[in-house]
Amino acid sequence: MGWFHRKNSDDAKAHNTVTTAPNKATLSSAHIAAAASYEAAERFEKHCEDHGKPQDDAEAKKILDGFTDTFIDGMVLNALTQGEAKAAAYAKNEEKLQKYGGY
Numbered sequence: 001m002g003w004f005h006r007k008n009s010d011d012a013k014a015h016n017t018v019t020t021a022p023n024k025a026t027l028s029s030a031h032i033a034a035a036a037s038y039e040a041a042e043r044f045e046k047h048c049e050d051h052g053k054p055q056d057d058a059e060a061k062k063i064l065d066g067f068t069d070t071f072i073d074g075m076v077l078n079a080l081t082q083g084e085a086k087a088a089a090y091a092k093n094e095e096k097l098q099k100y101g102g103y
Contacts, residue, residue, distance in 0.1 A: 011038035011092070017073060029081050032072060032089030040067035040093060057097055064093040 013033035018027055044064050054060040068089045072082055 009038070010034060012040075015039055027061060029084035030088055032081070032085040033074060033092060034092045036071045036075075036085060036089040037067045037092035037096070039071040040089070041096070043067040061093060064097075065090055069091060 011034045011088075014031050016035075018035035020030055021027055039066075044060070044067060045069040047067075054063060061092060068086060071083050072089065
């Protein structure tokens with residue numbers, strides 16, 4: 001399993017809920033943020049397998065945030081909720097980088 005990506009985590013559960021929800025309008029920005037952070041972690045791990053680890057935390061954060069943006073942009077149409085979800089997901093990405101000792 002990856003460095004901060006856990007299949008049984010709250011973020012994983014949120015990811016499942018968000019990606020399978022029939023009505024996306026009922027989802028909170030916090031729920032979407034958790035799902036986006038999980039999705040970013042999955043994609044980041046694949047990216048590292050394919051291209052090697054980033055040079056530093058700043059590059060890792062940029063990659064994670066890019067994956068976060070892609071997920072949220074595909075899930076959320078409302079710009080206000082989109083901004084709130086992105087800000088919350090960026091914070092979760094940063095928290096995970098710090099908690100698990102960097103990239």
